Amino acid sequence: MTTETTAPAAAPIGVAREGNWVRRIPWTLIVFLVLATVPWVGSRYDTFLAEQIAIDALFAVSLNLLLGTTGLVSFGHVAYFGVGAYVCGILMKTYEVPFIFAFPAAGLGTALFALVSGYFCVRLIKLYFAMLTLAFSQIVWAVAYKWNDVTGGDQGLPEIPFPDLDWMSAIPGLGDLRTNDQFYLLALAIIAVSLAILHRLVRSPFGRVLTTIRDNPERAAFIGVNVRAYQLAAFVVAGTFAGFAGALYGIFSRGVFADFVFWSKSAEVMIMAILGGMGYFWGPPVGAAVLVWLSQKITAYTEYWPFMLGTILLVLLFALPGGIVGGLAALWNRIQGRRRA
Amino acid sequence: MLEISDLSKSFAGFRAVAEVSLTVDTRQIAAVIGPNGAGKSTLFNLITGHLQPDSGTVRLDGRDITGAPPYRLCGMGIGRSFQRTNIFPNLTVFENLQAAFLVHRGRGRNFWSLAESFYRDETAGLLASIGLAGQEKTIAGTLSYGNQKQLELGLALASDPQILLLDEPTAGMSAGETHDTIRLLQRIAEERALTLLFTEHDMEVVFGIAQKIAVLHQGRLIAEGVPDEVRNDPEVRRVYLGHGLGHGH
Numbered sequence: 163m164t165t166e167t168t169a170p171a172a173a174p175i176g177v178a179r180e181g182n183w184v185r186r187i188p189w190t191l192i193v194f195l196v197l198a199t200v201p202w203v204g205s206r207y208d209t210f211l212a213e214q215i216a217i218d219a220l221f222a223v224s225l226n227l228l229l230g231t232t233g234l235v236s237f238g239h240v241a242y243f244g245v246g247a248y249v250c251g252i253l254m255k256t257y258e259v260p261f262i263f264a265f266p267a268a269g270l271g272t273a274l275f276a277l278v279s280g281y282f283c284v285r286l287i288k289l290y291f292a293m294l295t296l297a298f299s300q301i302v303w304a305v306a307y308k309w310n311d312v313t314g315g316d317q318g319l320p321e322i323p324f325p326d327l328d329w330m331s332a333i334p335g336l337g338d339l340r341t342n343d344q345f346y347l348l349a350l351a352i353i354a355v356s357l358a359i360l361h362r363l364v365r366s367p368f369g370r371v372l373t374t375i376r377d378n379p380e381r382a383a384f385i386g387v388n389v390r391a392y393q394l395a396a397f398v399v400a401g402t403f404a405g406f407a408g409a410l411y412g413i414f415s416r417g418v419f420a421d422f423v424f425w426s427k428s429a430e431v432m433i434m435a436i437l438g439g440m441g442y443f444w445g446p447p448v449g450a451a452v453l454v455w456l457s458q459k460i461t462a463y464t465e466y467w468p469f470m471l472g473t474i475l476l477v478l479l480f481a482l483p484g485g486i487v488g489g490l491a492a493l494w495n496r497i498q499g500r501r502r503a
Numbered sequence: 504m505l506e507i508s509d510l511s512k513s514f515a516g517f518r519a520v521a522e523v524s525l526t527v528d529t530r531q532i533a534a535v536i537g538p539n540g541a542g543k544s545t546l547f548n549l550i551t552g553h554l555q556p557d558s559g560t561v562r563l564d565g566r567d568i569t570g571a572p573p574y575r576l577c578g579m580g581i582g583r584s585f586q587r588t589n590i591f592p593n594l595t596v597f598e599n600l601q602a603a604f605l606v607h608r609g610r611g612r613n614f615w616s617l618a619e620s621f622y623r624d625e626t627a628g629l630l631a632s633i634g635l636a637g638q639e640k641t642i643a644g645t646l647s648y649g650n651q652k653q654l655e656l657g658l659a660l661a662s663d664p665q666i667l668l669l670d671e672p673t674a675g676m677s678a679g680e681t682h683d684t685i686r687l688l689q690r691i692a693e694e695r696a697l698t699l700l701f702t703e704h705d706m707e708v709v710f711g712i713a714q715k716i717a718v719l720h721q722g723r724l725i726a727e728g729v730p731d732e733v734r735n736d737p738e739v740r741r742v743y744l745g746h747g748l749g750h751g752h
Contacts, residue, residue, distance in 0.1 A: 367605045367621060368614035374602045377591035384551070384589075385603040385658055386577035387611065 233376030246405025272405025439485025592644030
């Protein structure tokens with residue numbers, strides 16, 4: 163068994179190249195700490211924007227587990243976001259379940275739904291897979307829109323209560339914050355932990371196997387990978403974290419509405435992932451930040467946001483095929499190369 | 504070791520493989536030859552579970568493996584290389600082989616450890632034995648064609664197979680590359696006590712290394728035996744008329 167344990171590296175791979183001090187700085191930690199100061203240093207609007215971006219970032223990263231890591235193009239990822247939002251919202255509003263139970267329940271409910279729908283989806287490939295995910299998301303939308311007694315139908319479920327955050331007020335320095343801001347900090351912490359888990363997952367042996375499926379499913383099967391089982395596992399994980407993002411979003415928006423699960427939202431989150439760069443873990447969050455910020459800025463000046471969005475996307479697809487992060491990485495490598503030369 | 508009996512497969516009425524029976528003994532090097540469209544690739548795909556046979560069985564060490572999915576066969580000790588090179592082009596050479604080790608040794612469900620640190624020594628050792636030492640960090644898709652073929656062989660070997668099925672291992676190679684590949688295959692088969700079953704269009708290669716040759720023609724097995732028997736078989740000579748079956752070397 164000794165040969166099966168992790169072997170110490172004779173020649174380290176992918177660590178500490180020359181001039182790599184930039185990589186040693188804990189960038190992600192710094193970004194989260196900076197984001198956590200927004201309620202103090204920024205306006206209410208800034209906090210609103212930051213929260214929107216953080217939730218979309220988690221949603222986009224969960225999609226990218228399918229898109230960028232496993233090579234599965236899902237056109238219906240919003241279904242899982244929506245199921246999470248509705249489960250959490252209904253439990254908290256209709257049944258007055260505390261957030262600490264409603265939130266995990268939303269994840270569990272979404273995981274179960276992803277398991278059932280994914281079971282069918284991974285039986286199909288490529289475009290057929292994409293179409294079936296879209297079909298499932300449309301079913302969720304139809305149920306949300308029509309099942310008045312439970313989902314509120316086209317009226318939705320307004321006034322989802324905030325979680326009980328009194329415990330947070332007891333922490334020195336946080337007591338003066340408005341409930342909105344306290345919830346922002348809670349959401350940010352949950353999102354940070356979720357992203358850390360997903361980051362770890364992508365770099366694990368499991369994540370490595372997923373990349374072999376993305377690259378070449380036929381060959382993956384012939385190194386012993388049960389391709390469908392791994393695809394289904396990725397589908398369930400991605401769905402669950404989308405559900406978490408949705409649950410937070412319902413509380414953040416102070417209501418859950420059928421619009422949340424409309425299919426165009428699946429396209430939007432996919433654009434975030436592609437815009438930021440699906441080849442990179444931090445690509446989709448960057449895409450989410452840029453897209454949310456742009457949509458806010460541009461809608462202030464013009465009503466032609468979809469037109470602008472289309473134009474931006476077009477330019478990016480041709481100018482930066484690796485997305486924003488891909489473009490930055492290429493630039494960085496060029497600078498490093500020049501310095502070494 | 505590998506026992507194929509009465510294997511048949513039709514596509515829309517066309518009999519691609521008809522009642523083929525063939526056995527390959529442990530540590531034997533066996534070749535399946537035949538003109539284009541003789542059913543060699545179909546036969547391979549039937550053995551490796553990519554296609555379901557209409558009838559017949561495939562046994563490995565007496566165990567019925569007919570129609571088992573590829574990922575199961577891989578665990579049972581069947582390794583395979585493909586006619587068109589089949590690697591993970593966007594992963595590094597290291598990641599290619601490491602993934603194969605991870606899966607074969609049941610680590611694929613580990614979703615919490617860092618993948619980086621697993622099986623470095625094993626991967627380095629395997630890279631050296633397939634002639635790709637020092638190429639760990641190269642993106643697999645940027646390797647030369649010959650090197651990609653070597654990597655593909657490495658992927659098959661990482662699963663520690665007992666029998667290797669190679670579909671045209673020297674297809675598209677120059678004479679020099681072909682020579683190197685054959686030497687590599689022979690050495691590895693020797694070192695690892697492997698059984699080999701391969702298809703090949705290069706008759707010099709086939710008659711150079713095969714201990715047993717089976718000839719397919721229009722989906723049927725028309726001859727089977729040691730190279731000299733096959734070379735002198737009248738039916739084989741008729742099918743290959745003018746192709747100079749392994750003469751002149």
